[in-house]
Amino acid sequence: MVRLKLRSAGVAVAVAGLVVASAPDAAAAATSKIHADRMTVIASGLDNPRGLAVTPGGVVLVAEAGRGGQGPCLTGAGNQQFCLGVTGAITAVRGGQQKRVVTGLPSLGTPTQSEVLGPHDIALTKAGPLVSIGLGTDPQRRAQLGVAGALVGQTVRVGSAGASSFADLAAWEGMNNPDGDQPGAGPDSNPYGLVPYRDGAVVTDAGGNTLLRLDRRGRISPLAVFPTTPTPNPAGGPAIPMQFVPTTVTTGPGGAFYVGQLTGFPFPVGAAKVWRVVPGQAPTVYADGFTNIADIAFDHKGRLLVLEIFANGLLSGDPTGALIRVERDGSRTELARDGLVTPTGLAVDRDGTIYISNKGTMVGQGEVLRLRVSH
Template sequence: MLKRHSLAVLLALAMVLATVATAAAAPSDGALAGQQTETDCIYFEATQQSVCFGFKAYWEKYGGLAIFGYPITGEFVENGVTVQYFERARFEWHPGVWPERYDVLQGLLGAQLAGDRLGTGPFAPAQPIQGCTFFEATGHNLCAGFQSYWQTFGGLAIFGYPISEEFVEDGVTVQYFERARFEWHPGVWPERYDVLLGLLGVRAISGEQPAPEPEPEPEPEPPFVPVAAELNNPRGMTIGPDGAIYVAEAGVGGDGPCLPNPEGEGEVCYGPTGSIARIVDGQVERIATGLPSLATPDGVAATGVHDVVVTESGIFAIIGLGADPEARAQLGDVGADFGTLVQINDDGTYTVLFDVAAYEADQNPEPALVDSNPYSLVVVDDGFVVVDAGGNDLLHVADDGTITTLAVFGPRMVEAPPFLGLPPGTEIPMEAVPTGLVIGPDGAYYVGELTGFPFLVGAARVWRIVPGEDPEIYAEGFTNIGDIAFGPDGRLYVLEIAAEGLLSEDTPGSLYRVESDGTKTLLAREGLVGPTGLAIDADGTIYIANFGMFPGTAQVVGFIE
């Protein structure tokens, strides 16, 4: 891998090269030649070199020290072209070729230094990756933080096309471009998207090459296989009697009317963008569209269709709200459909059957706050059972519309996180926020907690509820549960939306298997990002709605246990 020279060695090398450059050639072009003044040049004590005239104008205009680094040589002629090397780049003088870029081209140092590796390993052409930018010209993807940095700080003109995928070199995640190497150093340069640029100019001048790569170990089989893609904020899932996967899509909101965003700044606005997706053999068919959705302008954090159940007698769904039921009036006529249980008609439209949010407004079983967000439902002989994440309760909805409370999940007092600035030992209430709901093999109801602020790691629990009895804790030690399901083996599976907590910058999820005695086994974490929905078929195949908080890029994956 790249060896690190001491500054003294680099300075000595730069001074030798500057001497060679002076002896080799004096630039004759008017933009570079002539007497250098303080205005025309910038002198850097660190490397005892200057950048002047046209090279100076380009250096200042397109990134300066942060992008190109210090000059490490003077100007000299290389292969018939006036050039100057910088720590991370080589400037080439091509008068008239790029007048809008000060007649400067950057040398293809990335391609030059990776030349003997092109076409192999991470430099071999790749397949497009969902959510990334794919460049047909080189056959490589540009993703996530590297993609943001590339787009923000110069794009194609400064860095060129990607010529590799991301890979680990010298213990650091890197990606090569025609003119640069991006290095991922999280937390080092937060204002630069955690990216540093490799010292390719230093390597090119010194003749330094990466050490030979060791033979790669065989890639382990991925724990997930793709099933379907391009979903919009998927939430609950179920396996229908026909064996198909049905997914509730909360949609991406729309142009309004709007409500204040209950989760932060700005507004959430209405749009008829919710849907029910049916997945068979990887093909997505939206069997119902036009369902109500609320979301921020970027389509994130949507509230809409939260769960779906499919029976021989019909398809039923629950539509969330996430606010005081009285707020629905601010949305006009469309507001009345939020916080309800609906039936999907044969033509893909829907009919409101029961107003679950109205029960919260009238009864408020858990009296801390009037808030309703129906989130999950199951079908029972005499109607439905619904968990209300806003009301913090479990409700029975009879076929005649009568709603009764089966269980209430009250708040807990927990220690306030340090960032609130409260005195040490201060406690604040944390709500339960029940989300996942399933009927167990024993006929009891099982409910998983998301928990509310401050979303403590390890604080979420799974409850077991038998009507007429006090709820009991079945399993605990989870973080921000999004969904739960029983497998055909009778064991419970728990899906965490955020294994490190919803306040963490990291968004990995987790999948656990829980034994009958409450002990749990971590089955998967790598590759799960903000997962939201869970379903298990009769053969024990586990399906997960992955990237569930990201509109348009969410997918359903199958888990290989």
Template sequence: MRTRILAAVGAIVAAVLTPATATAEEPWTVVAEGLNNPRGLAFAHDGALYVAESGRGGEGPCIPGPEGDEVCFGATGAITRVAKGEQSRVITGLPSIAGRDGSAALGPSDVDPQGHGGLYFTVGLGADPAVRNDLPPLGRNASGWLLRRHGHGGWKQVADIGAFEAEQNPDGGLPDTNPNSVVATSAGQVVVDAGGNSLLRVFGRHAIRTLAVFDTRTIDGQPVQSVPTSVVERDGAFYVGELTGFPFPPGKARVHRVVPGQGPRVIADGFTNIVDIAFDHKNRLYVLEISHNGLLSGDPTGALIRVNHDGSRTIIAQEGLTMPGGLTIRDHEAYVSNCGVCPGGGTVVSIPLG
């Protein structure tokens, strides 16, 4: 699944590397810029915004990419903090795997700075966990892991999501791990593994339990994996958005509600390639699509969509959203990591919700 997702993204990366910028017609504010493949983001209790940057790869080692090109490893992933108009990378030197141009990287994928015990973040891999054996120590010890900030600019291991996938393989498919989203709770951290099609609760380094598995569906006669990308906690349950796997059919992505001890239940559908979800203060669901017309369309335009209480949908933003990578909501504004596959050209924009 990793290969086909990267190939689809790669097909439209050329159009993305010169990202759209907010115009006078778009009442957005750029709150962070110059980011490398920005993905998940979240606010801390003190009002600071943290952003996971997947980096821009590096000098290697390199391995074959999805279309025969090389993707190369480097220590260019980071966690950025934005506060009082200033931004700085507070954790650097994290794993990153990307093409030679640095686009569509796999690295730090999400962050939760409000957790019990500090700031937690996931680092993606998008491959069989066994490939870590071919990476430098940094890749073996951090790619495919849930990590936690430790000290000034440091980090420590929390849970090896990749090892759990290799040993337990909850969905029964080929081993594939890509920790893509995390929410910290009083009962441990909950992680979405997009590669493993699973929702996991972490109690410690060697204590991981499967909360839910998202099954493969048949769509138009073809098997399509769920590829869950995002998780948020609300009203005692977990809400999970899905990308949908190859061929990334438009209009088939869903949002699930998972109550621990029960199976996933679809609570909203009809979306395309969901990359993140969030709720506002009125308990309305917002869905961020990485590509509104689908990853095989060649169109890099994403969309931010609100699900109203009556079930109707409102497109909050579309034009100007370029392969967005993450969403969070604070007060009456949505914060979106824009150009989530861009090396150096990624931004975070705030979008009024009205």
């Protein structure tokens, strides 16, 4: 069952263009650190919390990817079995209270719940509240889930009548595969980052390496296709065609889109970038030198915030994340590291308060953190 009783969820949210004096220099100065005035847990017990949104009324919404289920199952990344459940949800947080206001959304999880795909992000758009649902494999494999898995790999609209298809990104990827000319880039779809835009939204397909526009009717058009990057093989031998893996998109200076990348295997430290995308133009690097970006946002002063899910690299075995602010002069300030464990989502309220999805790869242990800094 899907329930949506959040009064402000249907309100249109304007996307304001934030202005900075100048774009950050790619060759930024060394990162400095500040002590956060206060970092508080405001929600807990979540199942794989991912993307966040803040309503005009100050309600924090967090997409929970869930915990999978009993099936049916499909063969996903690494030839692992991912089994379907209806454990995905949207939780609302306000005034020290939390409540799942949307339940029954699709969730795919491995038998050990070591990896879970499901609701990855939420955006409050003029078309209604939209949620991206992950898939993480060749779209043809979705058929293994039968009718029960119809909404997997889609952006769905949620409301009092339930969840319904808005845009089928997996089907679009299966038909088009726009990065198919790249080495090792077969059809793959994993809808992820989502941001309101005009009468619809813009979404990243982390599997398809694309940035896609969705109009008010859910029609899909490509804004950017990101290529693989030849990367040294840590084991020696030929270079590896590293996938881009766009995990997040936001709007920012100049009305452009800004896209953060996780990067694919071998997940090199310092190789993740934030890209600036202007429709009709080739993407350009806005800021670089990051590791495994999970989310990005601009704060109330127009400064770029970058959330790293694994600050020391995905293959390090260290789950510590980091939140980094790119200052107007291009220098970096580390806002938080201690206490960040596989953080996955980021949002900024109008007063500058920062919210973070923490322990975003854990079942029953996920959190939402509130972070306030003095400057």
